[in-house]
Amino acid sequence: MTTARQRRLGAELRKMREAAGLNAREAAAILGIDHTKISHMETARFGVSAERLRVLARTYGCADQEYVAALEAMATDRSKGWEQDYRETLPSFFLDLVELERRAKSLRTYQIAHLPGLTQTEDYARAIFELVYPPLTREEIEPRIAHRMRRAQVLDGDNAPTFSAVIHEAALRMRFGGAKLARRQLDHLLSVSERPNCILRVLTFEADGFAGSGQAVLLAGGPVPKLDTVHLDSAHGAILLDAETQLNSYRLLLAAMEERSLNQARSRDFIHKIAHAL
Numbered sequence: 001m002t003t004a005r006q007r008r009l010g011a012e013l014r015k016m017r018e019a020a021g022l023n024a025r026e027a028a029a030i031l032g033i034d035h036t037k038i039s040h041m042e043t044a045r046f047g048v049s050a051e052r053l054r055v056l057a058r059t060y061g062c063a064d065q066e067y068v069a070a071l072e073a074m075a076t077d078r079s080k081g082w083e084q085d086y087r088e089t090l091p092s093f094f095l096d097l098v099e100l101e102r103r104a105k106s107l108r109t110y111q112i113a114h115l116p117g118l119t120q121t122e123d124y125a126r127a128i129f130e131l132v133y134p135p136l137t138r139e140e141i142e143p144r145i146a147h148r149m150r151r152a153q154v155l156d157g158d159n160a161p162t163f164s165a166v167i168h169e170a171a172l173r174m175r176f177g178g179a180k181l182a183r184r185q186l187d188h189l190l191s192v193s194e195r196p197n198c199i200l201r202v203l204t205f206e207a208d209g210f211a212g213s214g215q216a217v218l219l220a221g222g223p224v225p226k227l228d229t230v231h232l233d234s235a236h237g238a239i240l241l242d243a244e245t246q247l248n249s250y251r252l253l254l255a256a257m258e259e260r261s262l263n264q265a266r267s268r269d270f271i272h273k274i275a276h277a278l
Helices: 004-019 024-031 035-042 050-059 065-076 082-086 092-103 122-129 138-155 169-173 179-193 244-260 264-277
Strands: 106-111 162-168 198-203 217-221 229-234 237-241
Touching: 004 035, 004 050, 004 065, 004 092, 024 035, 024 050, 050 065, 082 092, 082 138, 092 138, 092 217, 092 229, 092 237, 106 244, 122 138, 122 179, 162 169, 162 244, 169 198, 169 264, 179 198, 179 264, 198 244, 198 264, 217 244, 229 244, 237 244
Parallel strands: 106 162, 162 198
Antiparallel strands: 106 217, 217 229, 229 237
């Protein structure tokens, strides 16, 4: 099974070729290879060596050396992450999300009804999974919780990505699991907000309407902006977006939401106030 990273590399090769105005047969003719190899590389059926990738970049006239170097790193890194431990127990999009998070330089998200997964306590996560419909069995819930708790470790360590979250007041006031559990979760959220690499902002009800109110979004920053990825949650699994127009739209959307949110200090005070009232 191919990973999201492998599929993204193939997609970037296709983008480079199309930007050069070449179809697969034309590119293959220039390179002196069968056109099916181009297709296989772009659909991640075949791997790509660093040397072949540089040849492709030159053939396609790509002069962005930083971008090409980042693609080389994607092509040559064969390391497997801990998410592979869950290959037999969880749907593949759970694994794709971990791979995206642990390789990201930055993570930006906004959440309307739930607190960000990377900030959730075990009890809060369990309360959410117990509300999934159709209902999950205990055997399905427990690995999901363990997976979510392990995901949170990405925010630790010297090479942890910067994490910026806009959280709507509605998510802060939702009492998944009852008032006591909700307060413990908010206390944990406040402790996360004190980390140097974490920025939490609250979007209050007073902000009135705002764009993007109907979905939860994660923007994972790649080694270069061209390799950023948007992750969207849906009832049917994850959706990954990487077209430049899509990335720009979500960058603007996140910036607009951050602009309308309380600053970090006022956000912490606001969370304290809600937690104290529970």
